[in-house]
Amino acid sequence: MASLQKLRSQRWLDRDEFRSFNHRSRVMQMGYDPQDWVGKPVIAVLNNWNDFNPCHQHFKHRVEEVKRGVLQSGGFPLELPTVSLGEVLIKPSALLYRNMLAMEVEEMIRAYPVDGVVLMGGCDKTTPAMLLGATSADVPAIFLPAGPMLRGMSRGQTLGSGSDAFKYWDERRAGTISEPQWMSIIGGIARSAGTCMTMGTASTMTSIAEAIGMALPGAAAIPAVDASHQRMATACGRRIVEMVNEDLRPSVIQTREAFLNGIAVAMALGCSTNAIIHLIAQARRAGQDIGLADFDRASREIPVLANIRPNGSSQYLMEDFYYAGGLPALMQRIQGFLHLDQKTVTGRTVAENIAGAECFNDDVIRPLADPVYREGSLAVLRGNLAPDGCVIKPSAMSEKFLQHAGPAIVFDDYPSMKKMLDNPEADVTEDHVIVLRNAGPKGGPGMPEWGMIPMPVKLLKQGKRDMLRISDARMSGTSYGACVLHVAPEAFVGGNLALVRTGDRIRIDVPGRSIHLEVSDEELARRRSAWQAPPPRFARGYGWMFSQHILQANEGCDMDFLRTEFGDSAGEPDIF
Numbered sequence: 001m002a003s004l005q006k007l008r009s010q011r012w013l014d015r016d017e018f019r020s021f022n023h024r025s026r027v028m029q030m031g032y033d034p035q036d037w038v039g040k041p042v043i044a045v046l047n048n049w050n051d052f053n054p055c056h057q058h059f060k061h062r063v064e065e066v067k068r069g070v071l072q073s074g075g076f077p078l079e080l081p082t083v084s085l086g087e088v089l090i091k092p093s094a095l096l097y098r099n100m101l102a103m104e105v106e107e108m109i110r111a112y113p114v115d116g117v118v119l120m121g122g123c124d125k126t127t128p129a130m131l132l133g134a135t136s137a138d139v140p141a142i143f144l145p146a147g148p149m150l151r152g153m154s155r156g157q158t159l160g161s162g163s164d165a166f167k168y169w170d171e172r173r174a175g176t177i178s179e180p181q182w183m184s185i186i187g188g189i190a191r192s193a194g195t196c197m198t199m200g201t202a203s204t205m206t207s208i209a210e211a212i213g214m215a216l217p218g219a220a221a222i223p224a225v226d227a228s229h230q231r232m233a234t235a236c237g238r239r240i241v242e243m244v245n246e247d248l249r250p251s252v253i254q255t256r257e258a259f260l261n262g263i264a265v266a267m268a269l270g271c272s273t274n275a276i277i278h279l280i281a282q283a284r285r286a287g288q289d290i291g292l293a294d295f296d297r298a299s300r301e302i303p304v305l306a307n308i309r310p311n312g313s314s315q316y317l318m319e320d321f322y323y324a325g326g327l328p329a330l331m332q333r334i335q336g337f338l339h340l341d342q343k344t345v346t347g348r349t350v351a352e353n354i355a356g357a358e359c360f361n362d363d364v365i366r367p368l369a370d371p372v373y374r375e376g377s378l379a380v381l382r383g384n385l386a387p388d389g390c391v392i393k394p395s396a397m398s399e400k401f402l403q404h405a406g407p408a409i410v411f412d413d414y415p416s417m418k419k420m421l422d423n424p425e426a427d428v429t430e431d432h433v434i435v436l437r438n439a440g441p442k443g444g445p446g447m448p449e450w451g452m453i454p455m456p457v458k459l460l461k462q463g464k465r466d467m468l469r470i471s472d473a474r475m476s477g478t479s480y481g482a483c484v485l486h487v488a489p490e491a492f493v494g495g496n497l498a499l500v501r502t503g504d505r506i507r508i509d510v511p512g513r514s515i516h517l518e519v520s521d522e523e524l525a526r527r528r529s530a531w532q533a534p535p536p537r538f539a540r541g542y543g544w545m546f547s548q549h550i551l552q553a554n555e556g557c558d559m560d561f562l563r564t565e566f567g568d569s570a571g572e573p574d575i576f
């Protein structure tokens with residue numbers, strides 16, 4: 001047990017002075033007695049729940065199980081609701097608000113008498129946001145993943161969230177699907193609480209949180225509505241009290257090697273491209289130098305073992321992954337690529353956590369000798385079109401576009417592009433390269449998930465299902481196709497993407513990791529001198545602050561003033 005002197009909450013609740021009198025009387029106002037808190041760590045249970053977030057419906061009640069665990073271990077639990085970013089209902093993009101939630105988490109931990117935190121999150125941006133905030137606050141923290149929803153179902157067919165939405169939307173546009181089929185898909189694709197059950201951004205980020213060591217072993221794959229999820233929530237409550245007593249903080253767990261473990265696991269999972277942005281931001285908050293090169297290197301070395309949609313032709317989803325043994329089983333299979341000596345929230349090492357893990361289905365979690373893909377979860381391309389890099393997902397695209405050159409069709413905004421996509425007479429072939437710009441961090445704004453540009457209806461009716469598409473946007477982790485994303489610098493700030501004209505030839509070579517606009521440097525210089533910056537997206541408020549301070553995709557889209565190296569990081573002052 002930590003001595004009372006070490007408890008941060010003591011500054012509020014155990015001093016014989018006027019302000020402490022106020023603090024204690026107001027805690028008693030809530031019906032608590034000094035026996036509830038004296039000598040006990042105060043645990044804030046950060047509950048990322050609201051009625052606009054269907055993925056976190058169960059958190060409204062699940063928080064009670066966390067509190068039960070805190071009480072069992074001798075802590076004092078207090079619920080601290082946070083802004084909840086329900087990915088599917090937020091416009092223009094939940095990424096616009098990731099840093100707002102991160103700031104809220106950091107500041108509320110600082111502002112309140114908190115000794116340790118349980119972070120309840122899972123829907124796409126909530127995991128990185130809460131971990132960003134907790135990383136900067138650096139009090140003991142454990143992440144409780146929301147867990148995936150049950151597999152989707154319609155007319156006897158398994159459905160995967162996101163992936164099948166895109167697939168069947170294309171079929172609807174191609175006229176191959178009936179109204180009753182369509183209504184059955186709408187009602188069956190998301191049929192329980194929990195996060196998207198494909199290997200999208202949610203499952204990617206919760207799995208990475210576990211791989212880094214910030215969540216309990218096996219936690220990420222437990223379905224949200226499985227009774228094991230309730231028990232895991234209680235275990236989180238019990239463990240955070242012990243972590244406070246051990247002073248086990250994110251800064252101890254989140255080493256560079258821990259983030260490399262996160263990247264290795266992401267590659268073996270066939271992860272969402274969004275992982276790159278979030279992991280770079282989180283690593284840099286932790287003071288660790290992680291960049292695009294770390295992802296590309298790991299992608300070349302580590303095979304995709306998780307046979308989960310949207311990768312490959314698999315029908316498997318996160319529920320199947322859980323039954324197959326979950327992340328500990330996968331980590332055991334790639335242990336040769338992991339830093340096994342890293343400490344985790346259990347207080348034990350990665351090696352100790354995964355010892356004894358078993359795989360119960362070799363088709364869901366493939367052996368190293370029989371991977372889904374030998375390499376290629378992600379690839380980072382560079383060239384004159386993306387001097388600071390861009391990203392593509394070779395494992396989820398047609399091989400014929402891995403090396404391709406074709407004429408560009410350029411759009412400055414989504415509505416004008418949509419007109420072409422919906423025009424059955426459009427002048428487009430599968431050899432064309434569709435370019436969408438002004439959809440990056442500042443231009444989107446918030447880098448919306450527009451990067452999986454829908455196929456032109458003209459080509460769909462010809463039976464085509466893939467073509468090369470390039471943007472400075474992101475795409476959903478559940479998406480697929482030959483989509484080049486995260487072009488940096490973005491067009492809105494004058495990146496070379498802003499200089500492309502319809503008819504210019506663009507060449508990509510994924511094995512060679514290059515992307516090239518076949519226009520001479522002299523001509524590009526002429527176009528640049530004529531380029532005019534678009535008007536700012538925001539004139540006031542949070543959007544204005546975001547626009548002023550957001551970093552580019554290759555730097556993780558954090559705010560410049562939230563970086564660890566910004567300003568004085570001498571720790572919180574004890575002056576209030």
Ligand code: FES
Pocket residue numbers: 055086087088122123124194195196200202
């Ligand atoms: Fe919440 Fe997909 S919409 S995880």
